[in-house]
Amino acid sequence: MRVSAKADYAVRAAAELAAADEGPVKGERLAEAQEIPLQFLEHILLELKHHGIVRARRGAKGGYWLARPADEVTIADVVRAVEGPIADVQSTPPEAIEYRGNSEHLREVWVAVRASLRSVLEEVTLANLVSGELPAVVEELTSQPDAWHASTSTKEMTS
Amino acid sequence: MRVSAKADYAVRAAAELAAADEGPVKGERLAEAQEIPLQFLEHILLELKHHGIVRARRGAKGGYWLARPADEVTIADVVRAVEGPIADVQSTPPEAIEYRGNSEHLREVWVAVRASLRSVLEEVTLANLVSGELPAVVEELTSQPDAWHASTSTKEMTS
């Protein structure tokens, strides 16, 4: 249930590419702009390339650019490219699990979890991200003050 | 962005406890009912105890039971007990991260991601889970057929 450094880096690099309106951007510049270790970033960009998110050219005047327009690439695309399926349970998709006994309905819950993640990640495009004009879903979720607190319920006790 | 076996086991064991209406249930029975390795489960139950989710007594007629009524324990409570904070980015809460350059608005996106997870996990109680009467949020999310497919968008190409 956590976002890896890799996914975070990938999205930030992609955002930087989305903002660069002309010509290839070289890895070094992306690394500097977002303060990401260069060599690590290169591996990430390679993965993004293999998944058809970015393209690249070598040599002088080389660099990376988005394979598709920035408003057609969602954050979900980028995250999936580097992390694989979103919201797997025990490394298998939630709809493929059979639960017995009193946890029969747990599958629906995990499916709902995945759906709710998608409702955010698949709605926000890189264009949204750089312009700051985030979709209504996001605005609604972030407008509740609770959303900005580390933990909401404090019913638990430290037995 | 994945659910660990530990979290899955923890919720299932908690569901089993929620369904047992009278007296302590011993670990062995929980392990059998949900097909969880007993020794592993005992560690999990211990963590749940330390977080005040369950209580326990040793000896004959001993076992585990919920510390609070089943309709006051949410899945979020259980998951947090064994996995820690729910949607940390790079092991820090999203609201604590400073983004520069073109990814300035990424923080809002991660906060929205966390909020959307909470909107599911904090709404579903163990009582909901065992009865199958899931909250409206969940019903809405799972009623869309897309929610049951492994992947929705197929815009990407394998470069």
Added chain:
DNA sequence: GCACTCCTGACCTAAGCAGTCAGGAAAGTC
């Protein structure tokens, strides 16, 4: 031919995941 940049595989350390093993400590029973 040379500089530049991406491309790739190998490697590394630390941590986490998913457990198992062995023994100790309370609670109840006889």
Added chain:
DNA sequence: GACTTTCCTGACTGCTTAGGTCAGGAGTGC
């Protein structure tokens, strides 16, 4: 008081992932 039952705890293990670094190879442009 001995004995059984059950939880409690720490140590350990094997494997994978996270988060990188290093060294070199392969296209590209001049």
